[in-house]
Amino acid sequence: MNNNFEKLIEYFLKFPGIGPRQAKRFALFLAGEDKKFVADLGQLISKIKESVRQCPSCYRFYGSVSGGSSQCGICSNLNRDNSILLVVEKDADLQNIEKSEVYNGRYFVLGGTIPLANGSAKGGTGGLRFRELFEKVKVLLQSSTREAKHLEVILALSATIEGENTSRYAEKILEPLLSKGGQEIKITRLGRGLSTGTELEYSDSATIANSLRSRC
Amino acid sequence: MNNNFEKLIEYFLKFPGIGPRQAKRFALFLAGEDKKFVADLGQLISKIKESVRQCPSCYRFYGSVSGGSSQCGICSNLNRDNSILLVVEKDADLQNIEKSEVYNGRYFVLGGTIPLANGSAKGGTGGLRFRELFEKVKVLLQSSTREAKHLEVILALSATIEGENTSRYAEKILEPLLSKGGQEIKITRLGRGLSTGTELEYSDSATIANSLRSRC
Amino acid sequence: MNNNFEKLIEYFLKFPGIGPRQAKRFALFLAGEDKKFVADLGQLISKIKESVRQCPSCYRFYGSVSGGSSQCGICSNLNRDNSILLVVEKDADLQNIEKSEVYNGRYFVLGGTIPLANGSAKGGTGGLRFRELFEKVKVLLQSSTREAKHLEVILALSATIEGENTSRYAEKILEPLLSKGGQEIKITRLGRGLSTGTELEYSDSATIANSLRSRC
Amino acid sequence: MNNNFEKLIEYFLKFPGIGPRQAKRFALFLAGEDKKFVADLGQLISKIKESVRQCPSCYRFYGSVSGGSSQCGICSNLNRDNSILLVVEKDADLQNIEKSEVYNGRYFVLGGTIPLANGSAKGGTGGLRFRELFEKVKVLLQSSTREAKHLEVILALSATIEGENTSRYAEKILEPLLSKGGQEIKITRLGRGLSTGTELEYSDSATIANSLRSRC
Numbered sequence: 028m029n030n031n032f033e034k035l036i037e038y039f040l041k042f043p044g045i046g047p048r049q050a051k052r053f054a055l056f057l058a059g060e061d062k063k064f065v066a067d068l069g070q071l072i073s074k075i076k077e078s079v080r081q082c083p084s085c086y087r088f089y090g091s092v093s094g095g096s097s098q099c100g101i102c103s104n105l106n107r108d109n110s111i112l113l114v115v116e117k118d119a120d121l122q123n124i125e126k127s128e129v130y131n132g133r134y135f136v137l138g139g140t141i142p143l144a145n146g147s148a149k150g151g152t153g154g155l156r157f158r159e160l161f162e163k164v165k166v167l168l169q170s171s172t173r174e175a176k177h178l179e180v181i182l183a184l185s186a187t188i189e190g191e192n193t194s195r196y197a198e199k200i201l202e203p204l205l206s207k208g209g210q211e212i213k214i215t216r217l218g219r220g221l222s223t224g225t226e227l228e229y230s231d232s233a234t235i236a237n238s239l240r241s242r243c
Numbered sequence: 244m245n246n247n248f249e250k251l252i253e254y255f256l257k258f259p260g261i262g263p264r265q266a267k268r269f270a271l272f273l274a275g276e277d278k279k280f281v282a283d284l285g286q287l288i289s290k291i292k293e294s295v296r297q298c299p300s301c302y303r304f305y306g307s308v309s310g311g312s313s314q315c316g317i318c319s320n321l322n323r324d325n326s327i328l329l330v331v332e333k334d335a336d337l338q339n340i341e342k343s344e345v346y347n348g349r350y351f352v353l354g355g356t357i358p359l360a361n362g363s364a365k366g367g368t369g370g371l372r373f374r375e376l377f378e379k380v381k382v383l384l385q386s387s388t389r390e391a392k393h394l395e396v397i398l399a400l401s402a403t404i405e406g407e408n409t410s411r412y413a414e415k416i417l418e419p420l421l422s423k424g425g426q427e428i429k430i431t432r433l434g435r436g437l438s439t440g441t442e443l444e445y446s447d448s449a450t451i452a453n454s455l456r457s458r459c
Numbered sequence: 460m461n462n463n464f465e466k467l468i469e470y471f472l473k474f475p476g477i478g479p480r481q482a483k484r485f486a487l488f489l490a491g492e493d494k495k496f497v498a499d500l501g502q503l504i505s506k507i508k509e510s511v512r513q514c515p516s517c518y519r520f521y522g523s524v525s526g527g528s529s530q531c532g533i534c535s536n537l538n539r540d541n542s543i544l545l546v547v548e549k550d551a552d553l554q555n556i557e558k559s560e561v562y563n564g565r566y567f568v569l570g571g572t573i574p575l576a577n578g579s580a581k582g583g584t585g586g587l588r589f590r591e592l593f594e595k596v597k598v599l600l601q602s603s604t605r606e607a608k609h610l611e612v613i614l615a616l617s618a619t620i621e622g623e624n625t626s627r628y629a630e631k632i633l634e635p636l637l638s639k640g641g642q643e644i645k646i647t648r649l650g651r652g653l654s655t656g657t658e659l660e661y662s663d664s665a666t667i668a669n670s671l672r673s674r675c
Numbered sequence: 676m677n678n679n680f681e682k683l684i685e686y687f688l689k690f691p692g693i694g695p696r697q698a699k700r701f702a703l704f705l706a707g708e709d710k711k712f713v714a715d716l717g718q719l720i721s722k723i724k725e726s727v728r729q730c731p732s733c734y735r736f737y738g739s740v741s742g743g744s745s746q747c748g749i750c751s752n753l754n755r756d757n758s759i760l761l762v763v764e765k766d767a768d769l770q771n772i773e774k775s776e777v778y779n780g781r782y783f784v785l786g787g788t789i790p791l792a793n794g795s796a797k798g799g800t801g802g803l804r805f806r807e808l809f810e811k812v813k814v815l816l817q818s819s820t821r822e823a824k825h826l827e828v829i830l831a832l833s834a835t836i837e838g839e840n841t842s843r844y845a846e847k848i849l850e851p852l853l854s855k856g857g858q859e860i861k862i863t864r865l866g867r868g869l870s871t872g873t874e875l876e877y878s879d880s881a882t883i884a885n886s887l888r889s890r891c
Contacts, residue, residue, distance in 0.1 A: 241457045
């Protein structure tokens with residue numbers, strides 16, 4: 028196959044969860060579709076930046092409605108609780124939490140977790156939005172002086188080594204803000220314990236310990 | 244095949260997790276082993292009741308040591324905390340919790356969970372040891388008057404519908420004991436939340452709600 | 460999300476093997492990539508018809524090299540055997556067979572198998588290239604008069620009900636060509652039997668029967 | 676746990692496909708069953724040698740019926756074809772082939788395949804019945820002089836490296852019999868090709884080559 032076909036396969040290889048075989052299948056699939064299909068798809072992809080906007084407040088992606096607010100629907104919703112900020116890894120986490128309809132506060136999309144280099148976290152924070160998180164919390168603190176007396180930042184990262192490591196790093200980043208006088212700021216993490224369907228016989232020690240500690 | 248061979252297959256079919264194909268493989272496997280192997284195995288199985296004793300206090304199975312205490316090693320261990328009782332479904336749960344080395348109280352093996360009949364729990368409590376649980380808690384309460392002022396019963400059942408339903412039933416059974424004057428008795432359940440490895444993107448609503456509620 | 464974002468997700472949903480969750484992940488992934496990435500990818504997709512050519516002889520896709528032959532590399536290769544034609548379902552089959560390096564004849568890509576409607580094959584031949592197959596075989600017969608005295612058409616379709624049904628249909632389509640005087644044309648199918656790794660204990664009756672019949 | 680309980684677990688560990696966790700579950704399961712159950716099971720296992728007989732002709736296991744033939748039902752069936760002998764690895768293969776109802780000849784259970792030691796077959800033939808196979812074929816040859824002029828031995832072993840290696844070894848063992856004057860003896864193997872459900876896209880090169888070779 029020639030360069031452009033191979034190039035397309037390489038692009039598909041960068042898609043999340045796609046290996047060589049499926050990347051090739053995608054390219055062959057497109058080759059067999061009609062001209063209008065590939066032209067329209069190409070157009071939609073080229074223009075994705077214009078049809079999707081990244082919220083400057085929580086950094087999630089949302090469909091832009093011309094003339095609308097520059098913030099996403101959640102950030103511009105005045106009925107949501109400004110005193111809680113849920114920090115998630117990615118858009119898909121946020122969407123799943125919204126679907127559960129148990130949270131009415133604010134969000135912040137961090138952009139992932141710090142990758143482990145050789146078992147320990149070196150090698151930088153991989154383009155994650157820690158600086159933006161710092162600014163976001165500062166802004167909420169300022170606004171909360173007018174509204175409320177406290178702010179809670181919930182680090183809702185994955186219950187994995189990477190997630191815990193990233194939580195620790197976020198806590199360090201936010202530490203300077205903890206000492207701001209006159210306001211209460213609290214950093215918490217999601218509770219650990221038995222998730223739905225867990226059987227004791229097959230649980231790891233950490234989950235057993237967590238579920239005992241958080242018994243209620 | 245004749246009756247005795249088929250009968251043996253039927254016995255193996257009652258083993259936990261064994262289907263028809265594997266039951267047959269077991270029988271054929273034994274047919275191919277030498278005489279001493281099957282004689283010894285048959286003997287060990289016939290005498291299992293003598294080599295394993297069920298603790299009259301927590302109802303778990305343990306190897307009997309002639310002349311020893313009639314209680315199991317955990318129940319007869321004076322260093323374990325009499326003020327906490329962990330109620331588990333089965334021996335394997337108890338063993339996994341002991342392996343995690345995070346619990347130093349007492350145990351009670353309930354014998355399973357109440358099976359759901361047509362989606363709701365009818366049809367009896369399936370031979371579970373609720374009466375024995377009631378007695379055990381009563382005994383601990385009496386002994387704890389001498390030792391401590393409180394008793395906690397942790398219902399450590401599976402995080403499933405059956406498990407929760409069984410927990411509710413156990414709470415009802417133990418209710419009369421809650422009103423005993425002069426002592427504090429508390430019934431708790433294991434904490435629900437993210438178990439190790441959980442990713443937010445794939446969590447169910449109940450787990451998200453639980454992990455938010457038990458954030459810390 | 461707005462229309463264009465949702466539209467893009469719908470396009471990804473048509474990709475082979477992609478469900479709603481992954482379609483959304485693809486769209487969110489692209490939203491997060493930089494402008495150059497999405498512009499280049501959109502371009503490559505829009506132009507796929509120009510970078511990939513469908514061979515007018517075997518109907519497989521291949522990278523077009525400007526100024527080259529209008530036939531693909533296999534069809535224009537004079538060293539390949541004109542007396543055998545292997546009919547496959549799709550490009551991926553052809554590529555896998557080429558990789559095995561055991562076949563040196565010609566190919567024809569049928570485009571799939573006839574879908575089963577309500578358990579039996581009604582509802583048309585789903586855009587498959589039966590007419591083109593007929594023409595291709597006719598051309599090979601004419602050329603083979605000059606070269607050889609025989610032509611073999613191997614129906615190399617999947618060993619499934621759909622595949623066998625499609626093979627039967629292809630045989631019927633090619634039947635008129637079988638009576639052409641002066642030449643020998645033979646229609647065969649791939650041999651059925653044990654494929655690599657098969658164990659007798661788990662084989663279906665058809666595979667056992669086939670492997671006994673084709674024993675050698 | 677004491678010695679007898681641990682010993683029982685060790686016995687279960689030798690069962691085909693059973694690991695430590697399941698072996699323990701079996702032992703705990705038996706500990707919880709009533710006295711009659713374990714007594715009966717122990718009895719059935721101890722006496723398995725008496726309730727199952729190994730056919731002295733084909734070496735498969737079958738239920739013994741007192742006063743019956745010393746050969747199994749297949750070997751003593753006069754309507755089965757004496758001119759074909761199917762050599763299988765184990766009883767389960769034989770049963771699956773009988774279920775398919777496509778074979779009416781004789782059987783011989785070899786007892787397994789030669790294990791590969793360090794990638795190549797060293798280390799002996801692992802207790803397989805090669806000597807008995809030699810004798811069996813010799814007997815069939817003698818009887819076939821009276822009945823028929825030919826004998827076919829089909830090596831129906833798994834389509835794996837171990838299976839093929841074992842087939843080669845069996846051929847070598849039987850070689851001296853091939854030169855017996857006056858009779859035709861043929862050694863074959865099951866046909867290789869596409870087994871039911873196979874798709875060309877995912878087939879290995881050997882299967883593609885075999886299915887091309889055995890096309891029909």
